[in-house]
Every structure is written in C-alpha cells, then in structure tokens.
Amino acid sequence: MSVKRPTMKDVARAAGVSPMTVSRVVSGEPGVSPGTAAKVGQAVRKLGYQRNDTARHLRQKNLGTSTIALVVDDLANPFYALMARSVEDEAHRRGYVVLVGSTNDEPARERDIIAAFTARQVDGMIIVPTIGGHGFLKQPMAGGTHVVCVDRPAKGLAVDTVTVDNRAGAERAVTHLIGHGHRRIAYLGDRFDIWTQTERYAGYLDALAAHEIPQDLSLVRHELRSPHRARAALAGLRALADPPTALFTSNDIITMGVLDGLDDPTPPAIVGFDDLPLAERLSPPLTVVSQDPVALGGTAANLLFARIAGDRSAPRSVVLLTRFIVRGSAEFRGRSTGG
Numbered sequence: 595m596s597v598k599r600p601t602m603k604d605v606a607r608a609a610g611v612s613p614m615t616v617s618r619v620v621s622g623e624p625g626v627s628p629g630t631a632a633k634v635g636q637a638v639r640k641l642g643y644q645r646n647d648t649a650r651h652l653r654q655k656n657l658g659t660s661t662i663a664l665v666v667d668d669l670a671n672p673f674y675a676l677m678a679r680s681v682e683d684e685a686h687r688r689g690y691v692v693l694v695g696s697t698n699d700e701p702a703r704e705r706d707i708i709a710a711f712t713a714r715q716v717d718g719m720i721i722v723p724t725i726g727g728h729g730f731l732k733q734p735m736a737g738g739t740h741v742v743c744v745d746r747p748a749k750g751l752a753v754d755t756v757t758v759d760n761r762a763g764a765e766r767a768v769t770h771l772i773g774h775g776h777r778r779i780a781y782l783g784d785r786f787d788i789w790t791q792t793e794r795y796a797g798y799l800d801a802l803a804a805h806e807i808p809q810d811l812s813l814v815r816h817e818l819r820s821p822h823r824a825r826a827a828l829a830g831l832r833a834l835a836d837p838p839t840a841l842f843t844s845n846d847i848i849t850m851g852v853l854d855g856l857d858d859p860t861p862p863a864i865v866g867f868d869d870l871p872l873a874e875r876l877s878p879p880l881t882v883v884s885q886d887p888v889a890l891g892g893t894a895a896n897l898l899f900a901r902i903a904g905d906r907s908a909p910r911s912v913v914l915l916t917r918f919i920v921r922g923s924a925e926f927r928g929r930s931t932g933g
Contacts, residue, residue, distance in 0.1 A: 602620075602643070605634065605643050608641060609630075609633045609636070609637040610633065619631050620638065658902065659715050659717055661691045661716045662685055662690055663693045663695070663711035663714075663720070664678055664693070664694045665695050665696075665707055665720070666694070666695075666696055667696065667697060667699050668696050669694060671847060672846065673845075673868060674696075676888055676891070677745075677887040677888070680891030681892070684896060690899075693716065695707035695711070701724045701725065704723075708734075717739070718899075719741050720891075720898055721742070721748065723751075725787045725789075731748070740901040742754045742755070742901070744893075744894040745890060746788070746789040747911075753909050754912070755910075755911050755912070756890055756893045756897065757790075757911075757913055758885045758890070758913065758916050759913055759914070760793035761794065762916070763797065763867065763885070764795070764867060765800045765804075766801075767801075767918070768797065768798050769804070769805070770865060770918070771865060771924050772802075772805050774863065776839050776840035776863060777839075778813060778840070779798075779802070779807075779840045779842060780840070780841045781813065781814045781815065782841060782842070783816045783844040783845075784817070784818055784819060784844060784845055784847075784848065786816045786817070791816075795844070813831070813838050815827040815831070821850050824847070824848040824850075824851025824855070825854060825855035828852050840862050840864070842864075842867075843866040845868050846866065846867075846870055848866075849864070849866035849870060849880070863923060863925075864923045865881045865882065866880060868883070868884070869882045869919065874921055879923065880922075881921045881922065882919050882921070883916050883919075893912055897912070
C-alpha cells in the first residue's frame with residue numbers, strides 16, 4: 595500500500611501559515627520572519643516534506659531545472675569516472691545536479707538515455723557520442739536543451755566539442771618506439787569505428803610511414819573491448835612466427851589487459867594511450883600518452899554553462915594537448931613477445 599507524500603498544504607496546516615509562506619521558506623526567498631521560518635522548518639522535518647521541483651518547473655516554463663546530464667561510454671572506466679567527477683564539481687559550484695548514464699557505445703541505448711534525460715527537462719547535456727548519427731538531438735536542442743560533446747565529435751551535429759590531439763599523441767608514441775630500435779610494432783585497439791580509435795590508429799600509421807616502415811596487418815588488432823580480449827590478442831601476437839618487439843595500446847582498458855598477460859621475463863616494449871594509477875610503480879614503469887579527463891570534463895562543463903547562461907556564439911572546437919610521459923617501458927631495444 596502506497597503512502598501519500600506530504601504536500602505544501604499539509605506543511606502550511608501544521609505550521610499555521612499559508613501555502614504561499616511555505617513556498618517562500620522552502621525556496622529560500624526573503625521576507626519571512628525568523629519565527630515563522632522556524633515553524634515551517636519544524637513542520638517540514640516532522641512531516642518529511644520534499645519539494646517537487648518537476649511540478650514547480652512545469653508551472654514556471656521560463657525557469658530552468660538546475661540539472662544537467664552527462665552521457666558517457668562506460669562510467670566504470672576510470673577515465674570517464676574522473677571526467678564525471680570534474681563535471682559534477684563544476685555543476686556543484688553553480689548549484690546544479692548532474693544525471694549520469696552509460697551507453698556502452700550502443701546507439702540505441704544512447705537514444706534511450708538521452709530521451710529519458712530530455713523528458714526530465716535537463717537544462718543541458720554533455721555527451722560522449724556513440725558511433726551513430728546524432729541528428730535526433732536537433733529536436734530537443736530546438737526546445738532549449740543545450741548540448742556539448744566531449745572526447746569525440748558527433749555526426750551531423752554542430753555543437754561545442756572538446757577533444758584531445760589523439761592522432762598526434764599516438765604518432766609521438768610510436769615514433770618513440772621506433773627511435774628505440776623497434777620496427778615490428780603491434781597496434782592493439784578498441785572498436786575501429788569509434789572516432790578516438792580511428793584517430794589513434796591513423797597516428798600509428800603516420801609514424802610508420804614517416805620512417806618508411808611497411809604496414810603489417812598481422813600486427814594489428816581491433817575490437818578489444820575488454821581486458822580479456824586484450825590478453826587474448828597479446829597471446830595471438832606472441833604466437834606469430836615473427837612476433838612484435840613493441841606494443842602500442844590505444845586505451846587504458848587494453849593496456850591493463852596486456853599488462854596482466856605479460857608473464858615472461860623479457861616483455862616487449864610498451865607505450866599506452868591513457869595513464870594508469872600507479873603506472874610509475876610497475877616494473878618497468880609504464881611510458882604513456884596522458885590525456886587529462888579532469889580538464890576535458892571541466893572544459894566541457896564550462897562551455898555548457900556558458901550556453902545555458904545565454905552564449906549564442908558559433909559552435910567551438912576545443913582541442914586539448916596530450917602529455918608524453920617517459921618512464922621506462924619503451925626505452926629498450928629488440929625484446930620479443932616470444933617465450
């Protein structure tokens with residue numbers, strides 16, 4: 595049996611005041627005497643009253659909901675968790691609440707999540723776009739919902755976008771391996787149709803071409819969506835007649851799977867895209883292309899709040915730089931994945 599939620603009228607009756615006075619107290623408006631506010635506060639606590647913001651905003655069409663949404667690939671990924679915390683910090687400073695959803699890079703799931711957030715009348719959304727088209731967002735945007743893309747651009751959508759220099763970062767990583775004598779460098783990547791992965795693979799190829807190293811497709815592995823798949827891919831590379839002497843891993847999840855699968859005394863050289871917690875304590879410490887999820891999230895949030903505040907300038911594309919951190923896992927020559 596459901597229990598009826600206390601209403602503003604119930605609070606007003608218990609406190610001996612008008613519903614309008616209760617509304618002013620719970621909304622923090624001035625002009626109510628301390629004694630009256632105290633009586634209302636006591637009634638609110640006694641009855642367990644909670645303000646219904648959704649109903650209030652439906653009544654006041656011009657008032658925002660003080661909520662934004664963040665839509666990411668996978669919140670369990672430490673990279674996106676840090677990004678989410680950064681967005682939340684920026685929102686909290688402005689009195690906003692953040693609703694978060696994970697798409698697992700599935701366009702249908704993305705549409706469902708965005709539809710749910712739109713139905714809740716969020717003031718804006720920060721989205722890590724999936725591989726699908728995003729023309730469907732034009733309707734909620736026309737209705738006043740602001741959108742910013744982060745980590746990847748969206749197909750068919752002209753909005754503010756915050757990314758990093760994925761291609762240049764990957765090229766630098768592979769060039770570093772080449773500089774330490776490696777010619778057979780494997781690429782281990784996520785789904786190739788993800789924009790960041792396409793860019794990082796292009797950077798890998800750029801480095802090979804710049805040093806006149808022929809591309810060898812036997813050294814390329816895509817579709818590695820989990821540490822387990824990354825370990826299996828590593829095993830396949832080790833079984834080659836001429837295995838790679840170095841690996842470029844294109845994100846933190848793949849890097850973790852590869853590191854877990856290295857059990858021989860002479861591991862290959864490795865450079866990973868994305869830093870890892872305690873990477874400097876590995877043996878050898880991990881050399882990485884580091885991007886800053888906190889900066890990505892914070893930059894996207896600031897752009898979104900500027901749009902909510904009334905910024906109507908042309909959409910901007912912000913590209914943040916990566917950092918190349920040399921620690922030791924790539925700085926030796928000619929090791930083999932063979933046992």
